[in-house]
Each structure stands twice: as C-alpha cells, then as structure tokens.
Amino acid sequence: MCEDPSQQGEVAVTSSAAAIIVAAGRGERAGQSAEGPKQYRNIGGIPVLRRTIEQFLAHSGIDRVAVVVHPDDRALLSAALGNRLSQVMVVEGGPTRQSSVRRGLEALASAPEPQTVLIHDGVRPFVDAALIDRTLAAVGATTGVIPAIAVADTLKRGAADGIIEATIDRRSLFAAQTPQAFPFAAIRAAHAAAAGEAREFTDDASIAEWAGMSVRLxxxxxxxxxxTTARDIALADERLKGTHRMIDVRTGNGYDVHRLTQGDHVTLCGVSIPHDGGLDGHSDADVGLHALTDALLATCGAGDIGDHFPPSDPQWRGAASHIFVEKAVAIVRGKGGRIMNADISLICEAPKIAPHREAMRQAIAAMTGLDLDRVSVKATTNEAIGFVGRREGIAAIATASVAYGETA
Incomplete structure (x- = not known):
C-alpha cells in the first residue's frame, strides 16, 4: 500500500528543491517524425517537453529546473521552449538514462546545492501540482520517494514456449512513476557509486535501493x-484537442498604478520610453505588465503579483516585469489553461503611447505565446482630472481571457 507521509516518523524535507527533467532519449518506439524525438512532438499544439517543464516551473516548491537533452537536440529544445529556455538549466545528456541523470545531478551540485531533487521523465507531460506536492511532502532526510499505482491486472509468468508457469500475487505490486524524489546529496553519491557497476539500473529508485537508501511509495x-509509442502521442493529442469538450472560459482583471517621480524614462508594457520623469516602484514599475500579471493569476485563483513577487524581497528590486508575466503564464498553463487574449488600457497624460503600441503588443505576444491579433494595447488620458490628470502617476487596467480544461 502507498504510505501517507504524515504517518512517518521522519521529518520531511520541504525546502530548496530542484527538478531534473530527463529528455535525452531517442524514442525509437515512437517512430520517426519530422518534429524529431517524441519529447519534441506537439500534443494539443504544444511540444510534449514544454508541457512537462512548465508544470515544474509553475510549482512554488521548485527552485530550479534542469533539463537533460541529447547533444544533437539543442535547436529542437530552443524551438520547443521558446522564451522558457532562459528559465531552465540545460545539461548535455549521456549515452544512457542513468548517465544522463548523473550529469544532471552534477550540474545541480553547484552552489547552492539543493536539499531535495525530483527526477522526472520528459515524456510524462500530465504530471500535476498535486502529484508534485505529494512527492515533495514524503521525502525524508535519508529517505527517497516514488509515486506508484497499484497493479490492477492479473499477472502471469510465462515460459519460453508460451505456457503459463504461474499466476503472480499482485497485492504487493506497484507500477512506478516519476517524479522520483530524493535527498540530493544521498542520490548524487548513489549515482556516482552505481556508475562503476556493470549493470544498468532501470530507474533512480533502484539505484537508491542498491545503495541502501529506503524508498517509500x-x-x-x-x-x-x-x-512511449506513436499511439500514446496520438491519444495524448486527441485528449488535449478533443472535439467533444466543454471549454471553461474565464476572464480576469488587473489594475495597477505607480507614482511618477524623477527620471528620464518609463517602462510600459515591456517597452522603455523616454520621458521627463520615471515611475517609482520596487521593480521596473511597469504598470501595464503588473496589471496583466494580476489578470492572468485571477483566472485560476492564484492570488496576485504580491503573493508571488513580494515587494519586500530584495531580489525583485529593479527586476524587469516580463519575469512576472512569464511566471503567471506558467502558472496558468500548469493548471491546464490556454490564454486566449490580453487587453491592456494605459491611463496617462504623457508620454504618447501610439508610437510605441506595436512594440508593446509584440513584447506581450512574446511573453504570453499569443498571436499578435490576440493582444490589444490602448491608451487614454484622464481629462486632466485626479492624480493621473495632474501627472502624478500612471495607471493601467488589464483583462485576460483563458480557457481551462474540458469535460466530456
């Protein structure tokens, strides 16, 4: 039976967690495709590997994500991840899965070394936040953990001539999944030791077991x-693009305002514009992108920009606000959302927005993955009324529409 970590005596490791996404395989059983190996093929219009990685980028418990790829697949990876590429550590894989994981572990060993590492197959794109939560919660200081499914089918052991030799008792049998999670130093040491063995281990839990580490389910x-196969990919694509689905379309709104102060430019919707003042804020004070971030988060009840990027945290001082939008996009996609459009209204007496509108739209399209005709940027004055009218600040209102999930 799979154990409940709350019933274990060992204290769970809950901080400083990194993820390794293993994606260096060739995927021969999936057949040949112009899109490349199976991890780069599209399901529901998005590459498998991107869907997988975004689940971990969106998870608040994961600090770093390393993706291990075949040395010939750099261009495929760049095309698949787009603007997500800068958010992951790219590691060149080895000739086997085991050696690829070991290289990922060595890459993550650079300071600061994580306490916990999750190791996940790049071709398991339907991992969700709840499964990652369960796995993280169960890792102990000396204990690994794997998610597993109890075997439901009756199992037979056959002889070479095709005759059944025995029926296997399935009551204590489980099918292993990933992500498999371990205390980082222990699994790194286990992998280093296993590299000298003649045998090839089938998963990371088997290496941990061989090294004497306890691994719970x-x-x-x-x-x-x-x-694994071409049919698996086709079924996944059909699942995501199914014609008999009801779309849950949600609309989120966001509002932001920043005070004008001394300066020589303002940043609005990702574009720097010369101005006789500057916007005062902990980051770059881009009111347009801040409002859009809140609008996106609102579509899935994920709080607001301050929850994810608190102004009290010095790491966000002067930060470019596209980081906030891209995180919100990853959270939306991690919850099964497809962004349909983004609309931003800037409210200011100056500067003139029209000369910069197209550059703003293009910047937002790049952050969200939207086509340009699904991005709108508008501007209006406040008719010299109020703080905006007195040129004391600039405000923005954003609306985002996102389609979530499906029901038969």
Missing amino acids: VEGSADNVKL
Whole structure:
C-alpha cells in the first residue's frame, strides 16, 4: 500500500528543491517524425517537453529546473521552449538514462546545492501540482520517494514456449512513476557509486535501493502516463484537442498604478520610453505588465503579483516585469489553461503611447505565446482630472481571457 507521509516518523524535507527533467532519449518506439524525438512532438499544439517543464516551473516548491537533452537536440529544445529556455538549466545528456541523470545531478551540485531533487521523465507531460506536492511532502532526510499505482491486472509468468508457469500475487505490486524524489546529496553519491557497476539500473529508485537508501511509495496518478509509442502521442493529442469538450472560459482583471517621480524614462508594457520623469516602484514599475500579471493569476485563483513577487524581497528590486508575466503564464498553463487574449488600457497624460503600441503588443505576444491579433494595447488620458490628470502617476487596467480544461 502507498504510505501517507504524515504517518512517518521522519521529518520531511520541504525546502530548496530542484527538478531534473530527463529528455535525452531517442524514442525509437515512437517512430520517426519530422518534429524529431517524441519529447519534441506537439500534443494539443504544444511540444510534449514544454508541457512537462512548465508544470515544474509553475510549482512554488521548485527552485530550479534542469533539463537533460541529447547533444544533437539543442535547436529542437530552443524551438520547443521558446522564451522558457532562459528559465531552465540545460545539461548535455549521456549515452544512457542513468548517465544522463548523473550529469544532471552534477550540474545541480553547484552552489547552492539543493536539499531535495525530483527526477522526472520528459515524456510524462500530465504530471500535476498535486502529484508534485505529494512527492515533495514524503521525502525524508535519508529517505527517497516514488509515486506508484497499484497493479490492477492479473499477472502471469510465462515460459519460453508460451505456457503459463504461474499466476503472480499482485497485492504487493506497484507500477512506478516519476517524479522520483530524493535527498540530493544521498542520490548524487548513489549515482556516482552505481556508475562503476556493470549493470544498468532501470530507474533512480533502484539505484537508491542498491545503495541502501529506503524508498517509500506515495499515491501516483492514472493521468501521469509516459508517452512511449506513436499511439500514446496520438491519444495524448486527441485528449488535449478533443472535439467533444466543454471549454471553461474565464476572464480576469488587473489594475495597477505607480507614482511618477524623477527620471528620464518609463517602462510600459515591456517597452522603455523616454520621458521627463520615471515611475517609482520596487521593480521596473511597469504598470501595464503588473496589471496583466494580476489578470492572468485571477483566472485560476492564484492570488496576485504580491503573493508571488513580494515587494519586500530584495531580489525583485529593479527586476524587469516580463519575469512576472512569464511566471503567471506558467502558472496558468500548469493548471491546464490556454490564454486566449490580453487587453491592456494605459491611463496617462504623457508620454504618447501610439508610437510605441506595436512594440508593446509584440513584447506581450512574446511573453504570453499569443498571436499578435490576440493582444490589444490602448491608451487614454484622464481629462486632466485626479492624480493621473495632474501627472502624478500612471495607471493601467488589464483583462485576460483563458480557457481551462474540458469535460466530456
């Protein structure tokens, strides 16, 4: 039976967690495709690997994500991840999965070394936040954890001539999944030791077991399938693009305002504009992108910009606000959302927005993955009324529409 970590005596490791996404395989069983190996093929219009990585980028418990890829796949990775590429550590894989994981572990060993590492197959794109939560919660200081599903089918052991030799008792049998999670130093040492063995281990838990580490089971997910064959990929694509679905379309609104102070430019919707003042804020004070971030988060009840990027945190001082939008996009996609459009209204007496509108639209399209005709930027004055009218500040209102999930 899968264990409940709350019933364990060992204190769970809950901080400083990194993820390794293993994606260096060739995927021969999936057949040949112009899109490349199976991890780069599209399901629901998005590459498998991107869908997988975004689940971990969106998770608040994951500090860093390393993706291990075949040395020949750099261009495929760049095309698949787009603007997400800068958010991951790229590691060149080895000739086997085991050696690829070991290289990922060595890459993550640079300071600060994480306490916990999750190791996940790049072709399991349907991993969700709840499964990651369960896995993280169960890791102990000396104990690893894997999600697993109890075997439901009757199992037979056959002889070479095709005759059944025995029926296997399935009551204590489980099918292992990923992400598999471990205390980082212990699994790194285990992998280093296993590299000298003649045998090839089938997963990271088997290496941990061989090294003497306890590994416990937690409940896996039936949806967390590994895409192995061409049929698996076709079924996943059909699942995401199914014609008999009801779309849950949600609209979120965001509002932001910043005070004008001394300066020589303002940043609005990702574009720096010369001005006789500057906007005062902990980051670059881009009111347009701040409002858009809140609008996106509102569509899935994920709080607001201050929850994810608190102004009291010095790491966001002077930060470019596209970081906030891209994080909100990852959270939306991690919850199964597809952004449909973004609309921003800037409220200011100056500067003139019209000369910069197209550059703003293009910047927002790049951050959100939207086509340009799904991005709108408008501007209006406040007719010399109020703080905006007195040129004391600039405000923005944003609206975002997102389609979530499906029901048969």
